[in-house]
Amino acid sequence: MFPIPQPALSPNTYAYESLPLVKPTGFREYDARWLFEKEINLMGVQALGMGLGTLIRRSGVAPSIVTGHDFRSYSGSIKTALVSGLLAAGCTVHDIGLAITPMAYFAQFDLDVPCVAMVTASHNDNGWTGVKMGMARPLTFGPDEMTRLKEIVLAADFDLSSGGSYRFVENFPQRYIADLTNRAPLTRKLKVVCACGNGTAGAFAPTILEKIGCEVVPLDTALDFTFPRYNPNPEDLEMLHAIRDAVLENGADVGLGFDGDGDRCGVVDDKGEEIFADKIGVMLARDISARHPNAKFVVDVKSTGLFSTDPVLIANGAKTEYWKTGHSYMKRRTHELGALVGFEKSGHFFFNTPFGRGYDDGLVSALAVCDMLDRNPGKRLSELRDALPKTWSSPTMSPHCADETKYGVVDAVVKHFLDAQAKGVPAAGQSIRDVVTVNGVRVTVEDGTWGLVRASSNKPELVVVVESPVSEARMHDMFKAVDAVLRMHPEVGAYNQTI
Template identity: 80%
Template sequence: MFPKPEPVLKPNTYAYESRPMVKPTGFREYDARWLYEKEINLMGVQALGMGIGTLVHAMGQRPEIVVGHDFRSYSAAIKVALVSGLMAAGMKVHDIGLVTSPMAYFAQFDLDVPCVAMVTASHNDNGWTGVKMGANRPLTFGPDEMTRLKEIVLNAAFELREGGAYRFVQDFPERYIADLTSRPKIKNKLKVVAACGNGTAGAFAPRILEALGCEVVPLDCELDHTFPKYNPNPEDMKMLHAIRDAVLEHKADVGLGFDGDGDRCGVVDDEGEEIFADKVGVMLARDLSALHPNATFVVDVKSTGLFATDPVLIANKVKADYWKTGHSYMKRRVNETGALVGFEKSGHYFFNEPIGRGYDDGLVSAIAIIDMLDRNPGKKMSDLRKALPKTWGSPTMSPHCADEAKYGIVDQVVAHFEKASSEGALVAGQKIRDLVTVNGVRVTAEDGTWGLVRASSNKPELVVVVESPVSEARMREMFAAVDGVLRAHPEVGEYNQTI
């Protein structure tokens, strides 16, 4: 019998090398992330593999799974441990090697394999590892599956089976690249900065964009798992500033930034303006709804209110469906509603047919942006930005809050604003017009200025976003109001970035 995982073990001891360690908080809402060697060891990863295999069998799914890994110094070792656990649970493993997360999702379709387990910590700092997983393409696990998986692993309730097998799929990235580039080239030449933050996408993004007819200026595309300049995160202002500088230096038409595992895309326009991903989503929604009137777009609660108020989208009879933040939640909602696209402020975009297959892929997003520019000859990215109604919005801001405390804090913040709304109290100087509590709380004042507080699903942090259609001053007033509520809780620490 495989031993029950321990929540903590001391490194460099017999116990650490002979028993599994799995910290329970690593099981997140829709994927799993741990600090490697501090919160999970290799035997713990092996237990995770056995847990995934046990759950797949319990779900009645065909026991075959795609496995890949990102470019971190320890990811290959973690993948090997995961594979050993999967095989012990009777899974046939299709190993596609060093890839981006969207390549693993694509492999489910291309290889006709129902399940996926991608070893990646996405944009998290070095030291983190994790797994994005699913058993019903194009969906990934949500809270129900993650709760079941957590119970199986922590209780060592594994069902080990015969029949496990291993297959390495050689040169799989070539199949993915061919899928994206087997199409006509763009008609109008574009100069594109492709920024990858030394993450996994650097091995593939410049080549794909060049094959589509773009002139590519590569920026930090050399793979380096120390991430020497900044984390590959297109919400990080350091990365966006680096892209801005390169766009201006090279007089590029657009800058495209990809995160560590390649499933997100950030945008800087030809004037060096860093456009948050939700505003880029409005531009894409305008462009695509002209081709597909009456389309539904799923939008996460962190995103701009323009999806509901933009006159062009209203004229095109667009339906905006605000939903929970998180790639698993968004994928499911897009799939269930038949929406054309799901847009998330973090840069996860979920294109359904005829554009994509329903999963998040930073390069599919980049291609959609390039096609939008190609369909609008004579208009620059900055022209499309300036055509939007003006709003003042913040980046995603994340104050530290321990995993054990963050959900309780958010519950108290929700209760605070619900009480304020019921009593007619003022927030940022105005009464509350609307509360959305589908994912944390999004509080909107009478003039449309809003603020959001939610718990991060993948790090020990809260998430704060504010926006105003009135002025920068109103945006800052809302931030002060929201932050004032958070400061009543000593468990809430410093922000990673603020306005």
Template identity: 80%
Template sequence: MFPTPKPLLRPNSYEFESEPMVKPTGFREYDARWLFGSEINLMGVQALGMGLGCLIAELGQPQEIVTGHDFRSYSASIKYALISGLQAAGCKVHDIGLCMTPMAYFAQFELDVPCVAMVTASHNDNGWTGVKMGANRPLTFGPDEMTRLKEIVLNADFNNKVGGCYHFHENFPARYIADLTRRAKLKRKLKVVVACGNGTAGAFAPQVMQAIGCEVIPLDTELDYTFPKYNPNPEDMEMLHAIRDAVLEHDADLGFGFDGDGDRCGVVDNTGEEIFADKVGVMLARDMSAITPNAQFVVDVKSTGLFATDPVLQAHGARTEYWKTGHSYMKRRTHELQALAGFEKSGHFFFNAPLGRGYDDGLISAIAICEMLDRAPDKSMADLKNALPKTWSSPTMSPHCADEAKYGVVAAVIAHFEAAQTNGDKVAGQPIRDLVTVNGVRVTCEDGSWGLVRASSNKPELVVVVESPVSEQRMHDMFAAINAVLGTHAEVGAYNQTI
């Protein structure tokens, strides 16, 4: 019998080294995230592996799984604890070693393995760890699977089996790189800054971009798990500003910023201006729908309203559905609709054939952008951006809110705006045109200005985004209105960044 995990154990104690610790809040909506050492220990990770192996069998899938780990000082140890649990549950484990998350997704196809468990904290600060999991490629777990996994692990409802085994795939990254670069080289010579924030993508992104025909200016591509310059998160302004400076210094055509596990890509244009990922998505949708008329796209609720109003997309017959934020939700919906692509404001892009296999890969996103520029040889990235209808958009802003409190706060905010709509109350001086509550609440005023509040799925935070097609002042008005409502909740703390 394996012990039942405890929610809390004191570090540097007998209990910590001899019992599993798993904090329940680490089971998120579509993946798992914990602070290593204070919310989960190695025996807790082993319990997670045993639970995942049991869930795979329960789902009727063969107990065969790909695993890999990102570049953090503790990730390999966590992966091997996870592997021991998977083997105890009877799984055949295919270990591809140090890798990016999309490399693990690719391995499911390349090795013909149904399941995946990637050990990564993604862009979270050091100290965090987590696992991105799936049992039906190219999809990853959603709330139903995560809820069931939580039940199995926290109740130690394990069904250990014999027959688990382990296979290490040597030099697997070469197969992934060969797959990405098996395409016609760019006709246009592009000079690109490739920034990785010293995260895992630094081992792979420069050579991939060079192989497709780019002149590469590497920026913070040396692997360093202390992240000495900035956190590898292409939504953080510190990373975007570092890319801006490098683009201007080297007179580059554009800059790419990859997150800690390589499944997201941020973009800075040739003038040094960051382009938020949802606007990049509109540019790509324009390009793709010109080739494939009447294309279907999926975008998340944090994304710009241009997907619904852009005249070029309308002329191409493009159709867009706004859906729940989160890589698992977006991936699943893009797959269900067989959409040409899905775009998320955070930089997770999901390309179905011919560009991709339905999973999120920051390098495929970068390649798609380069190929878009290749088809517009007389246009710069700034030209393509400036051709979009003007809107004023905020970055993603995240006020702290404890995991135990954030969903209750969001429910109260939804109720506030639903009551305001019913009563005819104004928001930022205007009537409410519509509310979207598929994921938090997106409030749109009569002039098209909108604001979103939702709970972060992977950190103790809320997520706030605002946009206006009218003026910068209206964007600020929307933020003030949203922030005033959040200010009535004591559980809401300081923002990571604001406009």
């Protein structure tokens, strides 16, 4: 009988080395994320593996699973503990070694394996670990699967079996690289800054871009799990500004920045302007819908309103649905609707056939940007950006809020704006035109200015985004209005960045 996991244990004690530590809040909406050694220990990771294997078997899915790990000092040991749990639950484990997350998703198709468990904390700070899981390619777990997994693990309700086996897949990155680069090269010579923040993508992204014909300017591509310059997160201004500087210094056509596990891509244009991922999504949607009339897209609630108002998309017959933020939610909805692409403001893009296999891959997104430029040989990326209707958008801003309280705060903010709308109380100086509550609350006023508040799915934070089609001042008005509501709750702390 495996011991019941404990929600808290003191380090450097007999209990810590004898019992599994698994803090319940680590089971999030669609990922599992913990501070390693503080919220989960290796025995706790082993319990997670046994629980995942048990869930797979109880779901009637073949117990065969791909696993890999990102480049952090502790990820290898965490994967080993996870594998030991999966083996105890009778799973056949296909280990692809050091990898970016989309490489693990690709392996599900390439190796014909139904399940995946990728050990990564993505862009989270050092000290965090986690696992991205799925058992129905190209989908990853949502709230239902995470709830069932949590219940199994915390109760130590495992179905153990002696039938497990381990297989290491040699040289798997070469298969992934070949899959992405087995295509016609670019006809236009592009100089590309490839920024990886010393994360795992640095081992693969420069090679892939060179193989399609780009002249690559590497930026922080050497793997270093201390992340000496900044966290590899292409939503953070620190990384975007570093890409900007490299683009301007080298006269590059575009800067492409990849997050810690390679499933997201950030873009900086030839003038050094950071183009937030939702605006890049509009540009790609224009390009795709011109060749695929009446195309269907899915975008998350953090994204620009241009997806529904852009005259080019309207003329091309494009149809867009706004959906819940989160890579699992977006992946699933894009799959359900048969949409060509799902675009998320964080930089997760989900390309379906004929562009991809439905999962998020930062390299596939990067290639799509390069191909868009290749199809517009007389135009710079900045010109394609300038052709969009002007809006003023904030980056994603995240005030601290504990996991235990963040959902309650968001519920209160939702109620505040619904009550305001019902009573005719204005927001940001104007009457409320629309309130969308599919994921937190997105409140839009009469001039089209809007603000979003939702709970982060993978960190103890809230998420705030504002945009105005009118002016920068109106964008700031909406931020002040939203922040004023948040400041009514003392549980909400400081922002990671603001406008």
